[in-house]
Amino acid sequence: MRYDEFLGQVQHRAGLGSHAERATHATLETLAERLAGGEAHDLAAQLPPELARSLEAPDAGIGAKLTLNEFFELVSEREGVDLEDSTLHARVVIGVEARIDVRTNTRITALDGDSTLTSVRVTTGGVDAVLPCAALFSFIGADPATGWLSGCVALDEHGFVLTDRSLGEEHLAGRWEALGRRPLPFETSYPGLFAAGDVRAGSTKRVAAAVGEGSAAVRSVHEYLAFTH
Numbered sequence: 279m280r281y282d283e284f285l286g287q288v289q290h291r292a293g294l295g296s297h298a299e300r301a302t303h304a305t306l307e308t309l310a311e312r313l314a315g316g317e318a319h320d321l322a323a324q325l326p327p328e329l330a331r332s333l334e335a336p337d338a339g340i341g342a343k344l345t346l347n348e349f350f351e352l353v354s355e356r357e358g359v360d361l362e363d364s365t366l367h368a369r370v371v372i373g374v375e376a377r378i379d380v381r382t383n384t385r386i387t388a389l390d391g392d393s394t395l396t397s398v399r400v401t402t403g404g405v406d407a408v409l410p411c412a413a414l415f416s417f418i419g420a421d422p423a424t425g426w427l428s429g430c431v432a433l434d435e436h437g438f439v440l441t442d443r444s445l446g447e448e449h450l451a452g453r454w455e456a457l458g459r460r461p462l463p464f465e466t467s468y469p470g471l472f473a474a475g476d477v478r479a480g481s482t483k484r485v486a487a488a489v490g491e492g493s494a495a496v497r498s499v500h501e502y503l504a505f506t507h
């Protein structure tokens with residue numbers, strides 16, 4: 279599809295005038311942030327150059343973990359309209375990009391095939407559908423299992439463990455004042471307790487990054503053990 283055709287579809291489906299261009303770029307830039315590196319690049323390769331540019335923005339391909347609400351809030355900020363409008367516009371833009379079919383409130387109920395996958399069965403509000411496909415990427419397991427740490431170390435609003443520079447003054451009262459030092463890299467709000475990898479707030483959520491953080495944290499552990507405490 280050409281750029282003007284794409285915008286025409288967005289204008290028509292969302293009842294937008296010239297604002298369609300802004301809504302389209304806001305949605306694609308946010309989508310690019312949500313996709314991981316290769317995915318943003320692959321999608322960009324299939325789009326007209328004017329749209330592909332939005333998928334090559336500085337934040338593209340960082341694989342940001344956004345809930346649907348956070349996604350629409352970011353589109354709203356970029357587009358400069360309220361959340362209700364941005365939600366409608368983003369859904370239309372994604373709908374026009376025919377290669378993406380967003381199914382909300384949908385549950386996978388079965389996988390069909392023998393040696394390879396041939397289709398996926400889904401149910402949306404009690405209505406079943408069979409989607410022929412050869413591959414499934416399951417993005418589950420991204421929620422931190424840190425309930426047991428709550429009350430012991432400071433967590434962010436999503437349950438990820440705050441460390442070093444993410445810790446605010448409110449987390450560093452009491453025992454930190456007595457220690458007379460700031461947290462070491464990867465140290466949590468509990469002195470001598472370190473967090474690395476996915477569970478750490480602000481980490482990159484990639485294997486290589488987690489391994490690197492683990493080894494870097496060991497340096498802090500040595501430093502901690504060298505303190506007199």
Ligand SMILES: Cc1cc2nc3c(=O)[nH]c(=O)nc-3n(C[C@H](O)[C@H](O)[C@H](O)COP(=O)(O)OP(=O)(O)OC[C@H]3O[C@@H](n4cnc5c(N)ncnc54)[C@H](O)[C@@H]3O)c2cc1C
Pocket residue numbers: 416417418419420423474475476477482483484485486488
């Ligand atoms: C679906 C999916 C696809 C991904 N694809 C990629 C990819 O293609 N490339 C890439 O680089 N990264 C990918 N990642 C991210 C990558 O898996 C993580 O960044 C990496 O595994 C983080 O390593 P980690 O050691 O920090 O955490 P984890 O690998 O999650 O290890 C934490 C371990 O701690 C255990 N654990 C949890 N709670 C407790 C407890 N209370 N007591 C004892 N043990 C506990 C868990 O069972 C787990 O074994 C993907 C992640 C997901 C979920």
